[in-house]
Amino acid sequence: MHPADPTEPGLGRVTRRSVLAGGIGAALIGGLAACSGEEPTKVEPRKLETRAADDELPSETSPQTIASGPPLVTGSFVSAKMGGRQTRWAVARPSGVSGRLPVVVVLHALNTNEKSIFSSKLEMQNVLQKYVDAGNAPFALAAADAARNYYHPRVDGTDAAAMILDEFLPMLASNPQLDLSTERIGLFGWSMGGYGALRLAALLGAPRVAAVAVCSPALWADPRNYPPRAFDSLEDYQANSLFGQQAAFAKIPLLISIGSSDQFFTYTRQWAAGLHPPAAFGTSAGGHTNRYWRSVLPEQVEFLGRNLAR
Known part of the structure; x- marks a missing residue:
């Protein structure tokens, strides 16, 4: 794969060091089914159960080492949207800051959890602290454990997107400690x-969503090529795929960062090409790894903070 051509229609300039601030947004949509009234072409999904897990990180089975920096406030709640299970959450506020803060909701990757973004592998809270210490407007980070749900309704009755919208956000707003x-x-x-953040942005729309920043979003453009862990059936894919939904992002600022050797690079570039106006699209050498994601966090935090402060 090769980095996208900066002059290609539908994409912003593609150097990570000169990211454009694209404006994107959405009106509230009741679902993400295709907008066309035409009958969908019948497609038979491929059998991919034996395919390598191309969007997975190794399962985190041991306690994570949380990096030093702003302390985490943690807790849990019983989530009806997640099948009645205890759902853990974690919040980081920058040190030296008091008063009510806006928040960036963090949606984690597969086989990670609510603490992964704060672990020594990524340390987003320390990136945030440096951003605030440099004199920028503060905000908080908040994450909840979505397990392997993929942030849409599943056949087992769970729906992590609904958990975030209907349970986690109200809890954050009503907790005086936070x-x-x-x-x-x-x-x-x-x-x-990354897929989940895009889907939630489309559901909430502007002005509720001030900005979205995603790294290596797990997107599949081919309805024959999605894995069962992401969608339960072809109908599930058609109802929840973000392809064909780019118009929902017309007024929400959006930054997409993805390594040029990431397995989702082609699909992500294809999806971004349908955004009007274009998103800020940043790429550089790197793959689907913590190393790449950590390298782009300063730009992601700056982009989110700048747009939250408007």
């Missing part, structure tokens, strides 16, 4: 969570 405002939020996600 002192957070959710009237206007940012969204951040990587891999599975």
Whole structure:
């Protein structure tokens, strides 16, 4: 794969060091089914159960080492949207800051959890602290454990997107210890969570969503090529795929970062080409790895903070 041509129609300039601030947004949509009234072409999905897990990180089975920096506030709630299970959450506020803060909701990747973004592998809270210490407007980070749900309704009755919207956000707003405002939020996600952040942005729309920043979003353009872990059936894919939904992002600022050797690069570039106006699209050498995601976090935090402060 090769980095996208900066002059290609539908994409912003593609150097990570000169990211454009594209404006994107959405009116509230009741679902993500295709807007066309035409009958969909019958497609038989391929059998992919034996295919390598191309969007997965190794399962995190041991306690994570949380990097030093702003302390985490953690807790849990019983989530009806997640089948009645205890759902853990974590919040980081920058140190040295008081008062009510806006929040960026973090949606995690497959086989990770609510603490992964704060672990020594990524340290998003330390990137945020440096951003605030440089004199920029502060905000908080908040994540909830979505398990392997993929942020849409599944046949097992769980729906992590509904958990975020109907349970987690109200909890954040009503918890006096956290002192957070959710009237206007940012969204951040990587891999599975990148897809999830885009889907939630489309559901909420502007002005509720101030900005979205995603890394390596798990997107499949080919309806024969999605894995069962992401969608339960062809009908599920057709109802929840983001392809064909780019018009929902016309007024929400959006930054997409993806390594040029990432397995989702082609699909992500194809999806971004349908955005009008174009998103900020940043790429450089790198793959579907923590190393790449950590390298772009400063730009992601700056993009989210700048748009939240408007």
